[in-house]
Amino acid sequence: MGGGDILPALEKGVIDAAEWCCPKPDSVFGFQKVLKHYYLQGLHQVVVNADMYINGDVWKSLSKAQQQAMQIAADASLMQSMAYRIYENGKALKDLTENHGVQLHDTPADYFTEYMAATAKLYAKLNNENKFFAKVYASMKDFADIAVPYWSGSQMTNAQLGMAYANKKK
Numbered sequence: 001m002g003g004g005d006i007l008p009a010l011e012k013g014v015i016d017a018a019e020w021c022c023p024k025p026d027s028v029f030g031f032q033k034v035l036k037h038y039y040l041q042g043l044h045q046v047v048v049n050a051d052m053y054i055n056g057d058v059w060k061s062l063s064k065a066q067q068q069a070m071q072i073a074a075d076a077s078l079m080q081s082m083a084y085r086i087y088e089n090g091k092a093l094k095d096l097t098e099n100h101g102v103q104l105h106d107t108p109a110d111y112f113t114e115y116m117a118a119t120a121k122l123y124a125k126l127n128n129e130n131k132f133f134a135k136v137y138a139s140m141k142d143f144a145d146i147a148v149p150y151w152s153g154s155q156m157t158n159a160q161l162g163m164a165y166a167n168k169k170k
């Protein structure tokens with residue numbers, strides 16, 4: 001369903017809930033006019049996707065200094081985008097909860113375990129059906145086996161520090 005179709009569908013009762021992105025874009029769409037319960041920790045947008053594509057021949061024609069400049073500019077753009085999104089989503093969530101009667105909830109823990117189980121079942125099926133998928137999945141899994149335990153632990157620490165700060169403000 002296209003983004004512009006979600007609010008009318010909610011208003012007409014065609015759908016009961018929606019997930020678009022995060023607090024800022026969701027509030028721009030006006031979901032708070034109909035929906036009064038907001039669940040954080042959606043799965044589809046854990047990171048900001050900020051891709052830049054350059055023709056391979058063009059990239060190869062750049063000097064090493066130009067390639068490095070492009071890398072630095074891309075990294076800076078991503079960091080700026082992430083900081084902007086964090087702040088804008090924080091302001092939007094504050095507005096939703098303080099000015100629009102929206103109640104903030106944590107996504108139930110069993111959602112994540114059920115999601116992982118369904119995903120594992122689907123991936124097993126796709127691995128058996130598609131050799132290219134299996135190759136890409138194996139590469140991603142090898143990466144995740146190393147990166148995810150570290151990243152999830154460090155993110156949990158950051159989240160706990162953030163919650164300690166937020167709770168102090170209450």
